[in-house]
Structures are given as C-alpha cells and as structure tokens.
Amino acid sequence: MKRNKGYEIVKGTAPILLSAPHVYEHKRPSLSGKYxxxxxxxxxxxxxxxxxxGAFGILSLGELEFDPSYHELKRNKYKRDVKKIIEKxxxxxxxxxxxxxxxxxxxxxxxFLKRFPKSRDLAYSLAEALNKESLRDCLIQVLHLPxxxxxxxxxxxxxxxxxxxxxxxxxxxxxxxDKLREGFxxxxxxxxxxx
Numbered sequence: 001m002k003r004n005k006g007y008e009i010v011k012g013t014a015p016i017l018l019s020a021p022h023v024y025e026h027k028r029p030s031l032s033g034k035y036x037x038x039x040x041x042x043x044x045x046x047x048x049x050x051x052x053x054g055a056f057g058i059l060s061l062g063e064l065e066f067d068p069s070y071h072e073l074k075r076n077k078y079k080r081d082v083k084k085i086i087e088k089x090x091x092x093x094x095x096x097x098x099x100x101x102x103x104x105x106x107x108x109x110x111x112f113l114k115r116f117p118k119s120r121d122l123a124y125s126l127a128e129a130l131n132k133e134s135l136r137d138c139l140i141q142v143l144h145l146p147x148x149x150x151x152x153x154x155x156x157x158x159x160x161x162x163x164x165x166x167x168x169x170x171x172x173x174x175x176x177x178d179k180l181r182e183g184f185x186x187x188x189x190x191x192x193x194x195x
Contacts, residue, residue: 006064007078009085010050010057015092016192017085019153020046020059021068021078022098039099041175045185046097052189056085069096069153082153086161093122093164093195094157100169107138109169113155114144118164126166129191134183135174 007021020042043059050057058081060068068078085091100109110127112119127140145155145167157165174180 006062007058007060007068007081009081010047010055010059012050012056012089013054014056014192015090016053016055016195017082017089017091017094018046018049018055018057019068019082019094019096020057020098021096021153023060024063039175041181042097042099042170045170045175045181045188048185049189049192052185053192055192056089056091058082058085072151073156079153079156082157083161086157086163091163093192094154094166095192096153096165096167098167098169099175100171102172104169104171105139106141107135107171107174108140109167110140110142111145111152111154111167111169112142112165113147113158116158116164119154119158119166122164123166126168126188126191130184130187132187134179135187138174 022039023043024038046057046059049055058078066076068076073079086094108130110123112123114120123142127142131138131140145152147155151159152167154165154167157163170184174184
C-alpha cells in the first residue's frame with residue numbers, strides 16, 4: 001500500500017482497478033465554496049474487494065481540496081494516478097465505487113458511457129451478478145453517465161483510456177449494514193473473478 005497526496009494506492013495482481021474517491025467530504029469548484037458530503041464505507045468496500053481478488057485500488061484517506069472524480073486531469077493528482085496505474089499495470093477494467101444519494105429510491109445505480117457497448121454490456125452483467133443471495137430482489141438502475149466537459153473517473157477511463165469502466169453507486173443502508181455490505185463484496189468479487 002502506498003499512501004500519499006491524501007489518498008492510498010493498493011497494489012494488486014489482477015488487471016482490475018477499484019476506486020473510492022469520495023469517502024470523505026470533497027470540494028467541487030463553485031461560487032459558494034461548499035463541500036460535498038462524504039460517502040462512508042466505500043473505502044471498506046474497495047479494500048476488502050481488492051483483498052478478495054487481488055485487484056488494484058485507489059481511495060481517499062481524508063478531506064481533499066479537489067474532487068478526484070470531477071476536476072480535470074491537469075488539476076487532479078488522483079485522476080493522473082488512475083491513468084498511471086491503468087497504463088503501467090495493463091488494467092482491463094475500472095470500477096468507481098460511490099455512495100448513492102438518499103434522494104434516490106433504488107438500491108444500486110450502475111452508470112456507463114452510452115457510446116461504449118463494452119461498458120454497457122459490463123453494466124448489465126454486473127446488475128445480474130449483484131442480485132443474488134442477501135441482495136436478491138434489490139432494485140438496480142443501469143443508467144448513462146452524463147457526458148460533457150467535466151468527466152467522471154469512469155467516463156475518463158472509458159473515453160480517454162479505452163477501458164470498460166463503470167460507476168457504481170450503493171445506497172447508504174446497504175453500505176452501513178454488515179450483512180448487506182458483505183453480501184455486496186461477495187457478489188461483486190465473484191463477478192470480478194470471472195472477468
């Protein structure tokens with residue numbers, strides 16, 4: 001594990017990268033200067049999934065003065081390190097783990113760039129794989145990532161680095177419940193091992 005720049009890099013062997021950029025409060029550029037709320041337990045999910053399958057990981061360690069997902073590459077050390085990890089270790093897939101806003105009435109949101117069929121197919125396969133055992137009958141929405149000047153990490157990896165990538169948003173009650181959180185890690189790990 002390498003800790004620097006307000007985030008941690010987990011070394012792996014499998015050609016998969018997991019990310020948890022918003023564990024803590026983070027700042028997006030705005031006139032108000034407001035911080036966005038952190039997404040607890042996403043770091044735990046990334047670390048434990050990496051340990052299960054030997055994936056690489058990158059996750060925030062505390063409050064950052066920039067948003068690892070939102071800011072452009074030139075002003076974003078986290079995103080630059082994502083690029084380095086992917087290129088150096090020949091990563092084939094990237095999964096960006098987030099907390100789902102309490103305003104949503106579903107359990108998981110799986111986002112992909114709509115112009116990229118490999119990411120779309122990956123999203124639907126993941127949705128099927130998650131809906132098992134303790135997570136059976138959960139409500140999963142497969143949605144398009146917004147496209148525009150400010151690219152999310154998954155959008156950046158898909159479009160610029162040409163790797164299938166997804167942004168996975170997990171509801172708070174699943175992240176906070178021991179049984180459901182572990183159920184997610186198990187189902188997700190089982191899916192990743194088959195890639």
